[in-house]
Amino acid sequence: MGSAASVVHVGSAAEAAQSGASSETARVARRILPPSHRPLFAVMAEIAEVPRSWGQRLAKRAIDVCGSLTALVLLLPLFLAAMVAVGLSGPGPVFFVQDRCGLGGRLFRFYKFRTMVVDAEARKAELAHLNEVSGPAFKIKRDPRITRVGAILRKLSLDELPQLWNVLKGDMSLVGPRPPTRDEVERYTTSQAQRLAVIPGITGLWQVSGRSTIADFDQWIKLDLRYARQWSVALDLLILAKTPLEVLRMRGAG
Numbered sequence: 001m002g003s004a005a006s007v008v009h010v011g012s013a014a015e016a017a018q019s020g021a022s023s024e025t026a027r028v029a030r031r032i033l034p035p036s037h038r039p040l041f042a043v044m045a046e047i048a049e050v051p052r053s054w055g056q057r058l059a060k061r062a063i064d065v066c067g068s069l070t071a072l073v074l075l076l077p078l079f080l081a082a083m084v085a086v087g088l089s090g091p092g093p094v095f096f097v098q099d100r101c102g103l104g105g106r107l108f109r110f111y112k113f114r115t116m117v118v119d120a121e122a123r124k125a126e127l128a129h130l131n132e133v134s135g136p137a138f139k140i141k142r143d144p145r146i147t148r149v150g151a152i153l154r155k156l157s158l159d160e161l162p163q164l165w166n167v168l169k170g171d172m173s174l175v176g177p178r179p180p181t182r183d184e185v186e187r188y189t190t191s192q193a194q195r196l197a198v199i200p201g202i203t204g205l206w207q208v209s210g211r212s213t214i215a216d217f218d219q220w221i222k223l224d225l226r227y228a229r230q231w232s233v234a235l236d237l238l239i240l241a242k243t244p245l246e247v248l249r250m251r252g253a254g
Contacts, residue, residue, distance in 0.1 A: 037186045044105035046190045050197045050228050059233050060173060060199075067174050067240070068167040075161060082113050082158050089149035092118040095162060100179035103199045108171040110179055111162035115150025116143070135217025136187035137180070157247045163202050175236040176201025177224040195224035198231065208242040 052060075072079070086094045092114055100110035117123075123145055124138065133139045146154065153159040166172040172179065179200035185193070205223040227235070 037183070040101070040105060040107075040182055040186055043185055043188055043193050044196075046193050047104055047196050048194065049104055050231070052231075056231075056233075060236065061170070063233070063236060064167050064170075064173050068164045072164050072168070075164075078158060079161050082153060082161065085149045085153070086113050086115075089147050090117075099182060100200070101182060101185045101196060102171055102179055103196065105185060105193070105196050107182065108166070108179075110171075111165055113150075113153055113159040113162060115147060115153050115159045116145040117147060120145040133217055133220075135221075136184045136192070137217050137220070138184075160202055167202065173199045173201040174203065175227075175239050176204055177227065178204065178206065191225075192221050194228065195221055198228045203239060203243040205239065208239055208246050 083094050094114060096112050096114040096116070098110050099107045102108045127140060127144070128138070130140045131138050132141055150159070163172060167174055176199050177195045180196075185196070205227045206220055209223055
């Protein structure tokens with residue numbers, strides 16, 4: 001009887017150890033391996049929001065409100081010119097409006113000038129084989145869906161101007177990771193989801209480090225996570241100061 005009990009005890013211990021190892025393997029896999037589509041709320045549950053003091057949040061919001069208001073006033077002529085150009089470029093709305101994932105994965109209405117043909121989203125699946133970015137992101141350097149006017153707006157980064165309204169509303173910041181689409185987030189690993197731990201922005205470390213020339217999604221994520229860890233008012237101001245030069249260089253734009 002004692003021998004049988006020992007066998008049972010040893011067997012139970014082995015099973016427990018195996019179960020523990022399997023659980024740990026599953027946790028590692030969730031952080032590293034690209035999962036198939038899963039519900040957005042499941043990804044949101046894995047996001048550890050970066051803690052900020054009240055003073056830090058106030059300072060960042062003050063920069064966003066003052067900066068977006070100033071930019072909207074100063075860039076109004078460009079804003080109106082872009083609206084007219086898009087309106088005359090062909091059928092379709094002037095603005096492209098889409099649900100994007102913001103802070104903590106929460107959805108918000110994202111605005112930009114329409115730079116593609118009206119059925120661009122419907123054609124995304126048929127162009128998937130041309131995707132030049134690794135991971136759950138979609139970018140084509142010479143995207144056939146982009147209109148002639150759209151190509152100019154993208155080259156000059158003028159298509160992003162309507163996002164100043166997103167900043168003023170509080171959905172976005174002037175500086176932060178770019179807001180991803182819902183279908184991209186639903187394919188994030190736990191590590192990748194942490195880029196949503198801070199409010200998204202119009203410009204960021206990715207933009208001033210080469211923008212679309214960075215085709216490695218993991219490198220893109222590393223820059224976003226680095227920003228989340230190292231954020232400060234000084235870092236935001238440094239990125240804002242570097243952004244106009246990047247726009248003028250048109251490096252990686254389009």
